Amino acid sequence: MRITALAGGVGGARFLRGLLHHLSARSDGPHSLTVIGNTGDDITLFGLRVCPDLDTLLYTLGGGVHEGQGWGRADETFVVQSELAAYGAQPQWFGLGDRDFGTHIARSQWLGQGMTLSAVIARLAERWGLPGRGVTLLPMTDAPVETHVVIDEGDSERAIHFQQWWVQHQAALPAKRFVVAGLNQAAAAPGVLDAIRTADLVLLPPSNPVVSIGIILSVPGVRDAMRGTTAPVVGVSPLVGGAPVRGHADACLSAIGVPVTPDGVAGLYADFLDGWLVDKADEAAMADSDLSVRAIPLLMTDIEAAAEMASEAVELGLSLRR
């Protein structure tokens, strides 16, 4: 089975780790997984290119993630960052550990040598053992795009980088809308559109529907590919009881005028979504939906719980095969 997933950071990575766990236990293998990662979060810090979502996917699927926080590296140290602070280098609001710096330095070096982001990610993924497990990680685009948040300041507005809004301001500044700088010039990275079109199953993990999956969908050609694929498309709601499990999906949904409900999120995918996995707490709210809805516990407390969620998503998808 060839599965393709669109993914953001922590929620997507944990779900996909569970999916791999589930797939390895299935008897109908081999299976392959292509992950299309959001790069709108990408930012240049200290002259180095940082790809938060792709790195969270690498670290989580590769076994190097800091379990407690869900992103960054386990056993991390912060010597470089303290040196940069001593020199007065800016910014200081984004925490980068020494192991993490290794990734950013390697990536920036290779990008500087003319490699595409796709090629760089493939090289980083080798170290994390992804190819050997049938996993291909693709950036949504090789173009350097960046999600900016337009902040409402009463009579005026200003745009700041998504990471500044998310990390420095904890999504507490009033967002009016999200704009993706560079996106109109961007093309989907090699393999992205084909991976959607030719998959046996397309999954939307419980990633942020606005600033993760929504950004991937806005890459030219991706939404059309989602509409055109013959594979069933199954999504996992990022909400439990009307609130995001983690992150600030509620602030993002409100900013674009979408209700913070599983129905509201599903509406963002209305033109291609076939199946929709929601939490037990939201089952009643989806009673009138035209989608194939399945309600299960959606908390990824550990790998086994995530694998169970993934198993339900796969089974729902297989039941919807045309």
Added chain:
Amino acid sequence: MRITALAGGVGGARFLRGLLHHLSARSDGPHSLTVIGNTGDDITLFGLRVCPDLDTLLYTLGGGVHEGQGWGRADETFVVQSELAAYGAQPQWFGLGDRDFGTHIARSQWLGQGMTLSAVIARLAERWGLPGRGVTLLPMTDAPVETHVVIDEGDSERAIHFQQWWVQHQAALPAKRFVVAGLNQAAAAPGVLDAIRTADLVLLPPSNPVVSIGIILSVPGVRDAMRGTTAPVVGVSPLVGGAPVRGHADACLSAIGVPVTPDGVAGLYADFLDGWLVDKADEAAMADSDLSVRAIPLLMTDIEAAAEMASEAVELGLSLRR
């Protein structure tokens, strides 16, 4: 007293630290010191600009150097480097610690923002408290120059970066000559020529006469400024008993056909040198010299020993004042 010194890495830095120690104990202050550092050693590693000699000067004068090895930072860790190795990033023959990486990342960020190397070094020097101690550290040039070593391969020759020859091959490959890429387009950094012309005393610490001081002297205008300065020029021999105290000055001198003797080294400075400090072991070898020679123990076993050497150099210089 305004002192200007041309300096390479470890030997120069240790001598100048001793000089500062000596100057702070003198009763005829205040004194100021301008250090013109070699940048021919500079190299881009992992996309980051590394300035080995300037950094050794910063760390040594600022109290952050690894005393045992004479370069790099004390209390160093190597997390980033091990990550880069895990990713297969190249090269792996140049050891960079995490604290050291902080310097290179800050420098590269600021250079990338359009700052000159002079401005970057001034900013790094603030953190190390140099301005407060009357010390100005200048790169010899703001142009990105790099010393390359032409290697004799029998029927053919090839050029490699100085650091590759020095660090990876420990100066063991047969060098035919040294060429400085970019030097013909380079100008002395702001303040360099004036610092030489208007000094009360110009010092040549026991740095490598070929690949450190020799490279600085080859920056357009520097040698003329040395010839034209009204200040006495006093040098300290890098040899003790016909061998370098550390480093590979012997291989460098042999490569350019100069005898590995204090007389041979002094000959490289013949057009501007006034006073020459040699080791007791080399006193007899300098008996016929026209220079004002003083022979003392030249081993910088600790700061006090270096301060004593610096004191002798200063006194010799003052005795030669016109």
